[in-house]
Amino acid sequence: MARSAILNVMVNAAIKAGRSLTKDFSEVENLQVSRKGPADFVSKADLRAEQIVYDELLKARPTYAFLMEEGGEVAGTDGQHRWLIDPLDGTTNFLHSIPLFACAIALERANEIVASVIYNPVLDELYTAEKGGGAWLNDRKRLRVAGRKSLADAVVCTGIKTQGTANDALQLRQLAHINPAVAGIRRSGSISMDMAWLASGRYDAIWEAGLSPWDVAPGLLMVKEAGGFVSDYAGSPGSVWNGQVVAGNESLQAALLKQLKGIQ
Structure with missing residues (x-):
């Protein structure tokens, strides 16, 4: 290169x-x-x-x-x-x-x-x-994102915020809802590494909220250039500025987004 x-x-x-x-x-x-x-x-x-x-x-x-x-x-x-x-x-x-x-x-x-x-x-x-x-x-x-098509076969990654934040209860509901639908959930503690590993095919999909622009921006381009799709929780391309990320290949990103939209 x-x-x-x-x-x-x-x-x-x-x-x-x-x-x-x-x-x-x-x-x-x-x-x-x-x-x-x-x-x-x-x-x-x-x-x-x-x-x-x-x-x-x-x-x-x-x-x-x-x-x-x-x-x-x-x-x-x-x-x-x-x-x-x-x-x-x-x-x-x-x-x-x-x-x-x-x-x-x-x-x-x-x-x-x-x-x-x-x-x-x-x-x-x-x-x-x-x-x-x-x-x-x-x-x-x-780099290319992984090619798996079904959430049941996917290892997905998320960030779990510390106790005392406003989204605690929502995150717990998300974990409870998504965990049975996937092969596994991981939490590494570095969104930049998570996005890089998604781009390289190590993770299949990611969701996370409460992020800052400097958290999202480097990985956003990495995933897109590796053939992945990235949106916020509403399905819009506002991830850098509203701090929400749902990412994966076309199939898994859409499937994970559908899962998240049903959790209030």
């Missing part, structure tokens, strides 16, 4: 941040951690990684805007381009020495996601996608 210039910029930023995350991951017990909500941690590792990505992208494209998990919004002068950055998606996994986390970057152009990178430095898995160019693992393997 030949990367474009802009994708090279994104990959280099993610890999550089990944080196910092790997170093911190090996010393995770020594990290100084503060809590910013129930089971929602922010560590020096997040902040270091985000600063690295920000510096690298700003140097390469100084006119682009930013939307970052830790740093918030930074205006640009371009008017058409914006970076969406989650420097460490799966922070709780990271802080418990579970190697399922990623540095995730997406590029928005004229309100459309056109390039994305999801990088897990511990597993050495680099997922890249560009509009019209497909989705790839480590520049060598082109």
Whole structure:
């Protein structure tokens, strides 16, 4: 796979941040951690990684805007381009020495996601996608979503929010309703890795809500470029901005969406 210039910029930023995350991951017990909500941690590792990505992208494209998990919004002068950055998606996994986390970057152009990178430095898995160019693992393997047609044969993934959130009861009803209809349900703790694994055929479908734009954007393009379909719970393509994701191949995405629409 030949990367474009802009994708090279994104990959280099993610890999550089990944080196910092790997170093911190090996010393995770020594990290100084503060809590910013129930089971929602922010560590020096997040902040270091985000600063690295920000510096690298700003140097390469100084006119682009930013939307970052830790740093918030930074205006640009371009008017058409914006970076969406989650420097460490799966922070709780990271802080418990579970190697399922990623540095995730997406590029928005004229309100459309056109390039994305999801990088897990511990597993050495680099997922890249560009509009019209497909989705790839480590520049060598082109990704395709799994071809299973029946939910009964499917392993689906979801995110289970922490106790005390408004959607607790709804999520429990969703789990109770969908569990008998599928082959299995998984919960990894990193939506970026979930979407990358969906694109690579490891998971068959995903549903989740309560997400932020930087959670959704990198994986959204990855799944679409791997031949998958993504919508919100209403079946509309608003996932990045309303935080709802239902994704899979054409058959399973439609079947899972039908299941979810019946749960109130």
